[in-house]
Amino acid sequence: MGSVIKCLVAYDKLFWRTRGLNGITWGDGPPTPGVFDISPDDEEIGILAGFIEADNAVHLTGRSMAERKKQYSEAA
Numbered sequence: 001m002g003s004v005i006k007c008l009v010a011y012d013k014l015f016w017r018t019r020g021l022n023g024i025t026w027g028d029g030p031p032t033p034g035v036f037d038i039s040p041d042d043e044e045i046g047i048l049a050g051f052i053e054a055d056n057a058v059h060l061t062g063r064s065m066a067e068r069k070k071q072y073s074e075a076a
Helices: 054-060 065-075
Strands: 004-011 034-037 046-053
Touching (some): 046 054
Antiparallel strands (some): 004 046
8 A cells, every 4th residue: 555645625615616727737746746626516615635645645644734734835
């Protein structure tokens, strides 16, 4: 089994959809190669999910939630 950390970010509004976007990103850099829209069908809130994998996940394992959030937001 590989090392993976699932990240969820919730928004009050699905701002990407109102701009005609689908909420999907893809790249080759850390901390996550992709982000996906997993918002509920009723669109009450917007939720984006990403996965931190391999060495990046190992690096963050055991760190506090605040440290993880800081590193993740700095990369955005």
